[in-house]
Amino acid sequence: MALVSEDNSKTVSLVSEDNSNTGEQSLVSEDKSKKTGEKSFRSLEILKLDMDKEFDKQPFGVDYGKLENGLVYYVKCNSKPKQRAALSLAVKVGSVLEEEDERGVAHIVEHLAFSATKKYTNHNIVKFLESIGAEFGACQNASTSEDETIYELFVPIDKPELLSEAIEVLAEFSSEIRLAKEDLEKERGAVMEEYRKDRDADGRILDDYWTLVLQGSKYAERLPIGLENVIKTVSCQTLKQFYQKWYHMGNMAVLAVGDFSDTKSVIELIKTHFGHKHSALDPPPIPQFPVPSHEDPRFSYFVEPEASESAVCINYTMPVVELKTVKDYKEMLVRCLFRSALNRRFFRISRRKDPPYFSCSIGSYSLVARVRLHGFTEREISVCKARLMSSIESEYIERDQVESTSFQYEYTKHFTDNIVIIGIEYEAQLYKSLLPDILASEVSKIAETLWTSCSCSIQIVEPHASATTDDMKNIVMKIYKLEKESSITPWEDEHVPEEIVDSKPNAG
Numbered sequence: 343m344a345l346v347s348e349d350n351s352k353t354v355s356l357v358s359e360d361n362s363n364t365g366e367q368s369l370v371s372e373d374k375s376k377k378t379g380e381k382s383f384r385s386l387e388i389l390k391l392d393m394d395k396e397f398d399k400q401p402f403g404v405d406y407g408k409l410e411n412g413l414v415y416y417v418k419c420n421s422k423p424k425q426r427a428a429l430s431l432a433v434k435v436g437s438v439l440e441e442e443d444e445r446g447v448a449h450i451v452e453h454l455a456f457s458a459t460k461k462y463t464n465h466n467i468v469k470f471l472e473s474i475g476a477e478f479g480a481c482q483n484a485s486t487s488e489d490e491t492i493y494e495l496f497v498p499i500d501k502p503e504l505l506s507e508a509i510e511v512l513a514e515f516s517s518e519i520r521l522a523k524e525d526l527e528k529e530r531g532a533v534m535e536e537y538r539k540d541r542d543a544d545g546r547i548l549d550d551y552w553t554l555v556l557q558g559s560k561y562a563e564r565l566p567i568g569l570e571n572v573i574k575t576v577s578c579q580t581l582k583q584f585y586q587k588w589y590h591m592g593n594m595a596v597l598a599v600g601d602f603s604d605t606k607s608v609i610e611l612i613k614t615h616f617g618h619k620h621s622a623l624d625p626p627p628i629p630q631f632p633v634p635s636h637e638d639p640r641f642s643y644f645v646e647p648e649a650s651e652s653a654v655c656i657n658y659t660m661p662v663v664e665l666k667t668v669k670d671y672k673e674m675l676v677r678c679l680f681r682s683a684l685n686r687r688f689f690r691i692s693r694r695k696d697p698p699y700f701s702c703s704i705g706s707y708s709l710v711a712r713v714r715l716h717g718f719t720e721r722e723i724s725v726c727k728a729r730l731m732s733s734i735e736s737e738y739i740e741r742d743q744v745e746s747t748s749f750q751y752e753y754t755k756h757f758t759d760n761i762v763i764i765g766i767e768y769e770a771q772l773y774k775s776l777l778p779d780i781l782a783s784e785v786s787k788i789a790e791t792l793w794t795s796c797s798c799s800i801q802i803v804e805p806h807a808s809a810t811t812d813d814m815k816n817i818v819m820k821i822y823k824l825e826k827e828s829s830i831t832p833w834e835d836e837h838v839p840e841e842i843v844d845s846k847p848n849a850g
């Protein structure tokens with residue numbers, strides 16, 4: 343699971359790190375490997391690495407394959423929790439594929455899956471969801487984003503027929519959603535309610551943020567909730583057209599992770615329910631919609647009277663880096679260390695007596711400028727390395743405790759975003775082999791990719807107007823000038839202990 347600890351979304355934000363690396367040291371529980379005879383973290387050997395070695399595209403530790411019609415499957419036995427299975431149908435179809443008059447349609451199709459399919463009338467679907475103890479309805483059991491739609495069912499499998507039926511329901515979603523006029527009319531209200539909920543303060547702030555960051559790309563105009571007008575008036579013909587155009591076996595995967603006795607029988611069930619489905623002869627390829635880079639920084643000063651607090655967000659939009667080789671993996675670790683070290687500085691500033699905030703927060707940009715001028719110290723980086731190592735050690739030790747839903751998430755990412763799955767043991771070895779040799783100077787270099795000319799967007803949200811966009815620009819210009827004149831002083835890491843006790847007590 344370690345791979346997903348990096349932000350793999352299309353945009354990378356300075357503050358987008360998980361909290362585990364911002365402040366407190368995580369506690370590592372005792373490695374139980376000794377008892378099971380497996381290798382302990384400490385005894386995992388250091389690898390002699392060929393940096394150009396490519397990772398296997400085949401995901402590790404899961405039965406993975408493709409049916410003749412193009413449907414991909416992932417099946418894994420996992421007993422956390424017992425007698426349960428996490429199933430999903432992942433479809434690489436989201437709101438970005440909508441035309442102007444279809445804005446919101448991907449999400450409405452998802453809703454109507456739970457209304458009726460060829461085999462299941464509304465009543466039957468409710469009965470089935472009740473039988474598996476699921477909360478009823480779309481958006482409880484499914485989600486639509488710009489790039490994908492995911493249907494999920496969490497099923498008790500003590501009664502074997504439920505597993506087969508759940509896979510059958512997913513198969514119905516894949517090609518047999520009824521999309522009838524009466525289903526649509528009944529569902530418009532529920533979708534409009536969601537639309538209205540999205541119009542609250544947080545929703546407005548997010549809208550402004552995405553519009554700022556994604557300007558110039560189709561993504562900026564394809565938030566999944568869509569347009570009010572479309573939700574209220576779209577016809578079931580439009581829904582059917584969209585569904586038939588994009589829902590193809592070649593765009594889908596079925597994932598099943600659960601307390602199965604074997605994977606074979608589950609694969610057989612998938613073949614039974616999906617195997618006979620045909621894919622269209624000539625399905626349209628899914629187009630790419632690039633997010634253009636920009637040299638001029640973008641600013642938004644957003645006044646939102648209902649905002650609960652003021653906030654500053656500095657975002658750099660970067661191309662997604664695919665992890666293909668050991669070298670890519672090392673670079674990912676370098677970026678993790680950079681974020682961790684920068685967040686450590688943020689954290690320390692926030693602990694000062696009068697933490698600077700506000701107009702100064704935008705000045706947090708000066709932290710990056712300071713790294714460019716003076717770099718991080720070896721000590722700072724060694725603290726961050728220790729944290730990263732401790733987090734992978736915890737994951738390694740807890741490797742038998744992974745929940746089925748976590749695997750399900752990992753396989754979904756493998757399918758939708760090509761995130762490689764190389765196994766926790768190999769990852770732990772990579773950490774042990776790569777981390778110790780990373781230099782502070784390598785980490786500091788990341789700051790060179792964070793100039794305001796590198797697709798930078800800055801959003802400030804305040805409940806009341808107290809500044810203007812020009813004020814924001816002036817602060818950035820001032821920092822730029824100070825950096826040019828080398829007038830930014832080095833970071834002073836005043837002595838604050840990393841942990842409450844300096845030396846750890848002996849065990850026992």
Ligand SMILES: [Zn+2]
Pocket residue numbers: 449453480481533536
């Ligand atoms: Zn919904």
